[in-house]
Amino acid sequence: MEQIQKVAVIGAGAMGSQIAMLAAMAGCQTTMVDVDQERLDAARDQVLQSAQRQAERGRLEAEAVDQAAARLTTEPDLASAVAEADVVIEAIIEDLDAKRELFGQLGEYTRPDTILATNSSSIVSSRLAEIPHPERVCNMHFFNPALVMRLVEVVGGDHTSQETVETVKALAERMGKTPVVVRQEIFGFIANRIVAAIFDEAISLYEQGIASAEDIDTAVTHGLGHPIGPFALLDLTGIDVNVGIKRLEAQETGDPSRGPSQTLLDLVDQGRLGRKTGRGFYEYGDR
Ligand SMILES: NC(=O)c1ccc[n+]([C@@H]2O[C@H](COP(=O)([O-])OP(=O)(O)OC[C@H]3O[C@@H](n4cnc5c(N)ncnc54)[C@H](O)[C@@H]3O)[C@@H](O)[C@H]2O)c1
Incomplete structure (x- = not known):
């Protein structure tokens, strides 16, 4: 070296x-x-x-x-x-x-x-x-x-x-x-791929009405020891950014089912992009 x-x-x-x-x-x-x-x-x-x-x-x-x-x-x-x-x-x-x-x-x-x-x-x-x-x-x-x-x-x-x-x-x-x-050129490499899988599962549980976003985040932080839950993290990185990543994932993998979920698309339509707009899955007051 x-x-x-x-x-x-x-x-x-x-x-x-x-x-x-x-x-x-x-x-x-x-x-x-x-x-x-x-x-x-x-x-x-x-x-x-x-x-x-x-x-x-x-x-x-x-x-x-x-x-x-x-x-x-x-x-x-x-x-x-x-x-x-x-x-x-x-x-x-x-x-x-x-x-x-x-x-x-x-x-x-x-x-x-x-x-x-x-x-x-x-x-x-x-x-x-x-x-x-x-x-x-x-x-x-x-x-x-x-x-x-x-x-x-x-x-x-x-x-x-x-x-x-x-x-x-x-x-x-x-x-x-x-x-x-x-060792192989796969979309998302390792860490982002694992985060994406957590996002997908969290959104699926939420869309099926199995638990609220707050309770899913609590399960992940308190049960798995993650510093932040998936919905809080989606709000932090930006819902629009994640929609962009999912679109790219669908394009790069050739699998349309890996595109953005309806929940994310609806939030973008409503201008709820996460912390940067003061609202996403959560409300952030004036921020
Ligand atoms: N931001 C992240 O969280 C993150 C994390 C990991 C990897 N990346 C990757 O890092 C890269 C850069 O991301 P970023 O967030 O730093 O972007 P950025 O927009 O902050 O910075 C990009 C810089 O590149 C400059 N630039 C554009 N075209 C150029 C050219 N032809 N020659 C020289 N400079 C040029 C721009 O002026 C700008 O300063 C991307 O490929 C991204 O995928 C980003």
């Missing part, structure tokens, strides 16, 4: 900026790339501040955070940012065409042995790997907020080499994460 010295993270949004900070804290010379310098400056300031806050709460090592600042640079020009990179982590918007275009450019601008990992939650890397040396392409899936969530799912497709999987796994460990390897 000592050979991974230089990391480039493309997309300095919610995920990319935190992933870049983790790479810098792991001792890698790290460059963040985004569409313009203004966005990059704001992302760098913001992530340094949030890492400092996490260090004050004892969740990150203060010394590692301080030292990382010098290793975290920004560069709006993609070609120069990735030319010397050992690993590129892509975290741009969740749009297949945008990611394909970017991977095409990465194929041109990087060395043939540069590992190209996508942080996408739903686009598997085989869809981005039509480039020279596809064996270096995989998914490296972090969880939000990446600075604190421990899990990283490393997903290899048929095109991915074992060496790529091992190197990405080792990089995740060096970032203080706990990687797991997903």
